[in-house]
Amino acid sequence: MIVAERKPFDEIFANAGKHHKVLLLGCGTCVTVCMAGGQKETGVLASQLRLASREKGVDLEVTEHTITRQCDAEFFDDTTSRLVEESDAVISMGCGVGVQFCSDRYPNKTVYPALNTEFFGATLEQGVWTERCAGCGQCIVDKFGGICPVARCSKSLLNGPCGGSADGRCEINPDVDCAWQKIYDHMETLGRVDELEEIQPLKDWSHNRDGGPRTVRKEDVRL
Amino acid sequence: MSVTTLKSGSMLERVLVSGKFAVTSELGPPKSADVETIKEKAACLKGVCDAVNITDNQTAIVRMSSIAAGVLAMREGLEPVIQITCRDRNRLAIQADVLGAYALGIRNILCLSGDHQRFGNHPTSKNVFDMDSIQLVNVLKRMRDDKVFACGDEIRNSKKAPLVAPEIFIGAAANPFGDPFPFCVTRLGKKMRAGADFVQTQCIYDMDRFRRWMEMVRDRGLHEQIYILAGVTPLKSLRMAEHMRDNVAGLSVPDHLIERMKSAADPKEEGEKIAVEQMQELRDIPGVAGIHIMAIEAEKSVAGLAEKAGLLPRPIVD
């Protein structure tokens, strides 16, 4: 899923304060799972905005609404559109995709992000999420025991580890696992360590974002 | 000697190929555009070693470019080993710099991953890591031997123009103490197969572990295919010894050395004494082709160390 984190309140409030009526638009997919922008978090932020505007004497009316997904046109139903039209601006609780999608849909409204979108990740335990994929466009994790060096090694080394790996930790921070220690350990479990002798060639980054913004087309399902 | 065709013709290569015990050292470029410091440091190292590493934004702190500083050092009579890290430049920039460095007379290049930028003075910057150090070694090897760029294009101005490829002696770093331990030797093998001609190791304090590593290296016959220069850094104080032990990833400083530093009347002198003993010991380990003296910001002390370790005068090999 896409993992995001709420922006500092002051930043959101400063944007909201430029208007009199804002719509807080929550998203029911990834950011609900990572507890950043779902219905609950939308409610919390709405309450905070209401309290802060009352406290600071700012004339601000906040409406809350959460839709299933902000990255699919079909979920922007009539109710949503009406609420958007009735507001001066929208504060999207979706990931960066949702913010842009919403902005595209309502070209006459400013849409502000309420979240900082962080990464594609997994839930480690309740309340803890961690990065697992860098969306490089050419998956190679099978060569590394199912552990992605692009996303999980701090230097994206394909022929790691670097000299900084110590006791299974990455040189950048003792809280970060060294991806290459994990790769080595897992390949050992699989009895495939010898495959790591192979020199991995230069990566073709053109499938990554370095090749420009990407589009996927699946012809058989297009209308 | 004349039968062997040299890859680069650098002094370092010639010393190593002739079977002489090589000595390299290190010169950190200034954190400013100041040329004088380079001249001063160069004067200390001249005649003391066969080649001198010029670091590339070491510890991710901005310094004068290693190529520029290397050329300045060359003017002072040193032979530079230009370090290139993968952190700051992509394959276009690095290949362009390699052509430029070669054109300016540089013959040795050492390939590194590079310390992460979070340690340096620009922790908010973006890193590159378009390739890793092993891939970089291979790019250089293909430039030199196959006379092609990483993309496969030939290194020539036009179809009819001659091939003018950089003839570089290619180095890499080796960490005999890194984790996972058995993989350290594997990585050395990978570097050798990618095209490295020599490696310089991380500084060695734990002689026993280094001996074990060298044994594994010899078991694989790697010492016959790549020159191994053993890294030595003199300890300056007890604090430095403890810092190295506790904070430097993959470095172990054995207790007996800590004890010696603790009880020494003059710790600096004791540190140098230890370094000299180590160099003499390292010399006798089969497969060790040279010493790499890294006296961090203490270029002045290198001559004394080399002298005491019996590494002077340096041979002239043509």
Place this chain on the structure above:
Amino acid sequence: MSEDPNIIAFCCHYCAFTAADLAGTMRQQYPVNVRIVRLPCTGRAEINMVLQAFVDGADGVLVAGCEPGSCHFIQGNLRAVKRVGQTKKLLIEAGIDPERVEMRHIAASQGPLFAQVSREFTEKIRQLNEEKRMAPTVAVAQGETT
């Protein structure tokens, strides 16, 4: 003496709520402005329930649950402690004194303690209201950009 503050007390059915009941039976005096909302457990007290209480005009919110270790639902009260902590942070961001929300542990048998906590909390909130009335209000400039 200034006006009675509006206090909402989210009370766990198994402890604080029973304690409040007991306080009544024991004819203990406690302020009438404390309005009790009965919850099956303080673990039910969502952050936004507390914030919403403030939005709707509460001056203070008390969350009263079982003693640590005696939650009927094992650790609902401990979750409530964490949530009250987080609520305080959110209140600070919104410019509200975090002292206005408080978590207390009151066992079912502690009728007098409930009365005492209610009195003390009411007094604290009354003072905060007083201080706020005296403090100069800072107006925030509001742009008209849309």
